[in-house]
Amino acid sequence: MEIHDFDIKKGIYNFVFSELNTENHSHPVVEVINAINGTFSLEVNGQIVENLVFAIIGCNIKHKVVSLDCNLRILMIESHNLLLSNFLNSKNITFENGAFLKTKFSLKDVLIAEIKNLANTKDLETPTDKRIAESIKFMEQNEIEYKNLISELTSKVFLSDSRLSHLFKEHIGISIKKYLVWNKLRQAINLYVSENTNLTDVSIQSGFFDQAHLSNSFKNVLGVSPSKAYNSRILQS
CATH class of the missing domain: 2.60.120.10 (Jelly Rolls)
Incomplete structure (x- = not known):
């Protein structure tokens, strides 16, 4: 690859x-x-x-x-x-x-x-709902476990748990929990290809429990194992 x-x-x-x-x-x-x-x-x-x-x-x-x-x-x-x-x-x-x-x-x-x-x-990433945009920005800028994430988000966007979950799914298409995994995966791949970090360190730095947790999440979201995806570390502009 x-x-x-x-x-x-x-x-x-x-x-x-x-x-x-x-x-x-x-x-x-x-x-x-x-x-x-x-x-x-x-x-x-x-x-x-x-x-x-x-x-x-x-x-x-x-x-x-x-x-x-x-x-x-x-x-x-x-x-x-x-x-x-x-x-x-x-x-x-x-x-x-x-x-x-x-x-x-x-x-x-x-x-x-x-x-x-x-x-x-053009900015294709930012959702039209400012509350969902703020929620995504918070997840991207902070390392936080899911068990603490919802209370942090609801206090920032002034929505109930259920309303925030509903709006997030409506605008992004997946739950907050699944998006958190996607965000961690992006960070993991970026660390690997840009800093030549090994998979064990990548897992920890990206917020996964261990390399097995990263591999399982990677396969569910991208369809292949990290070892397959990381056969090449070439990052070309």
């Missing part, structure tokens, strides 16, 4: 895989998959589609990716407001069963460039 972008501040993550065979997983980012050569197969919400050259998968959609003889470029973008959705709609891109899938798509490189430009020039 090569890591071409890993920008937590902008929520842009760009990878190239020589082959990929994931387990069923989901994550709170939009995922754009482009076959550099060959084709790949994708299982989305239990439905399998083969011979694909391009796909866009919505946030928090369960899926598996298989590409055994195909190099893949995967672009992940955090999208918590309507800017990316509106852009895709303007291109007449509609999702069926949580994804946009193509076995032939001549404009894929142009579209990817436009999506990357949008992500680089």
